[in-house]
Amino acid sequence: MDCPFCGKEMKEGRIPSGDRWVEDGQDAWEGIPLTTGLLGKVPKSFYCPDCRQIVLPVPEKAGFMEAVQQKIDAASEKIETAQKQWETRRNQTKAQKQKKEFGSKDPWEL
Numbered sequence: 001m002d003c004p005f006c007g008k009e010m011k012e013g014r015i016p017s018g019d020r021w022v023e024d025g026q027d028a029w030e031g032i033p034l035t036t037g038l039l040g041k042v043p044k045s046f047y048c049p050d051c052r053q054i055v056l057p058v059p060e061k062a063g064f065m066e067a068v069q070q071k072i073d074a075a076s077e078k079i080e081t082a083q084k085q086w087e088t089r090r091n092q093t094k095a096q097k098q099k100k101e102f103g104s105k106d107p108w109e110l
């Protein structure tokens, strides 16, 4: 990336300690997350040593809480699918059992 101030090539790096950008007057938790994923992966930022400026692109992917929510959603979806599979299987065995019972019933016994 070229420096928006002087146009020179910027150095690529990252800021491992900052996890969000907080506007003046806002509380820290209201800030814009700068990390992605559950592990708080830090995206690349760009530094111009001549201008002493850092450009830090805000990741499009979700921040920590959003990532947690996504994980939870994915997990509950899996559970739902597993539950449905189990129900189908249970209904199948039930149907088979009923068939068997019907077949083995003494025809004279009413």
Ligand SMILES: [Zn+2]
Binding pocket: 003, 004, 005, 006, 007, 008, 048, 049, 050, 051, 052
């Ligand atoms: Zn510059």
